[in-house]
Amino acid sequence: MEKFTVLNALVAPLDRANVDTDAIIPKQFLKSIKRTGYGPNLFDAWRFLDPGVPGADPASRRPNPDFVLNQARYRGAQILLARKNFGCGSSREHAPWALQEYGFRCVVAPSFGDIFYDNCFKNGLLPVVLAEPEVDGLFYDCALPGFRLIVDLAAQTVSTNDGAKSFRFAVDATRRYSLLNGLDEIGLTLRHADKIRAFEARRREQLPWLFR
């Protein structure tokens, strides 16, 4: 997994609540058996005026000029500022894959869908929860061209470039450590393989029908 330490990046605002993972990456793009290739179809139905067909040449697409990510000022944004319950709905990990492949490394929102939130950490994409008034203020700040934020995972802070604003955010110690160091979670769990085997042996003895 890619490490996440400090990110100083342009912010793109997506001003709608309850953005679901079907909107982040529509179903017709889930037919791949790979982990890559989803970025070109991030927010497909909102980003493009023509229907999204898998395998279409990206150069042939007609971008929707009204959609925020198509505005030149947000090109290269690596932080997505979002409203509450971002990533609700389907468990598809293709959603964080698409966001990351498009170029985002961090999503800031007042709340997230639970499964999406977990999926982000597995992919080096940092979901940051800030209070609703703080997020409101950042949406306001985003009106300034070139508005950037500095996200420091070690310090657990989100700050403006001029230092005028700095918010602390919460993150589990284990997740923070894994992300800071880009660790392989399966490898970490397998350090406890003996404990898992012992648990399993006890359970097998009590409930043998679960193990056939």
Added chain:
Amino acid sequence: MARTLYDKLWDSHLVHVEADGTALLYIDRHLVHEVTSPQAFEGLKRAGRKPWRMSSVVATADHNTPTTGWERGIEGIEDPTSRIQVETLDANMREHPAKAYFPFLDARQGIVHVIGPENGATLPGMTVVCGDSHTSTHGAFACLAHGIGTSEVEHVLATQCLVTRKMKNMRVRVDGELGRGVTAKDVVLAIIGRIGTAGGSGHAVEFAGSVLRSLSMEGRMTICNMAIEAGARAGMVAVDETTIQYLKGRAFAPSGPEWDRAVAGWKVLVSDADAEFDREVKLDGRSIAPQVTWGTSPEMVVTVEESVPDPDREKDPIKREGMERALAYMGLKPRTPIEEIKLDKVFIGSCTNSRIEDLRLAASVVRGKKVAPGVRLALVVPGSGLVKAQAEKEGLDRVFRDSGFEWREPGCSMCLAMNADRLEPGERCAATSNRNFEGRQGAGGRTHLVSPAMAAAAAIAGHFVDVRGWR
């Protein structure tokens, strides 16, 4: 100390806890389907790892599979990318044989959340995961069941554990009783309407109360299925006699002396009387009317007696904008009576409402009547091959066909439209599925979520009708 059902399920599967509360939870049952598993098996292979315990895995192909043309075999999957996904699962199952695999065309194939319970592969007290958010369905059996992402699918395959944290406890009590024509679907839509689509976030929700006790396992599954639409990863219902009777004699359920031992263990899977919940919500079953969603989030729901709401009356500006956007997408005007909304298509199916009881209910509504001329397609997609066979044994397929419905092969179908069944842009559909998100049933498609009875009646009338007074 008094414990909730969720506390008990959590405690009995805890392998290890870190200082910050991050835990390793042992997984009993891992359900696998073709869309969210290929990258997980590929990841294992690349890392040179082997699955920990394939006897925990029950797999099927459901999301991509067509609902027609089965006589053509694998060639019936016309989209080559869909076919590759289905064949990739076949290959992974050949390399790593599971406890059970019901491939495309198998008599027991079906929607993963239908086949688990009907085969007794979902048993009380289990932890159940699947790379699918509607895994919450299995909580109806007093399981801790929830959806996971593909990295977690790989993690569970490799370690038999999930890295997770304990959620908060929430209880939704629905007391009283339901009126005639009011179903489990209406109950769960009413719950979502009350607490909102993020109302259960961070919580494991136990559904309780006299209404839940009176529901069949099918009804309880419908309610737990949509816990995720209220933001709760996991929904659950305590064990009672209904649970036990449902499981008796199922293919993978224990039998003989083991059955008695198992049942004794299941009976404690209830919240202690004085257990405390972080949050409690109460609804009166008598006040629940048939529900119809009008927008693009399941929380945008009203009763069939009401009208499409007016955004001008909403004070919260973010909510108001959301409502305006939803109405524009749905092609609806504020204050339109729900019963005046006309339908182009009707879909009866999905992991929410495709079980035998749902089909019996819908068939009882349409028996002897014809689908309205304005309805271009009325589709019944049974949840599994076993549901389909049972329905055919009871003659329900004839009832639907005689009314002008199409009777299809099992699968996820038009719930998420990964196969050929979908809405065209602008088409309006009464659906018994679980999500009315933009584009969910096809780009530009407009979805109204309803119960099987309401969908059936709407197909006949051509617009929504209150099934309670309708004949």
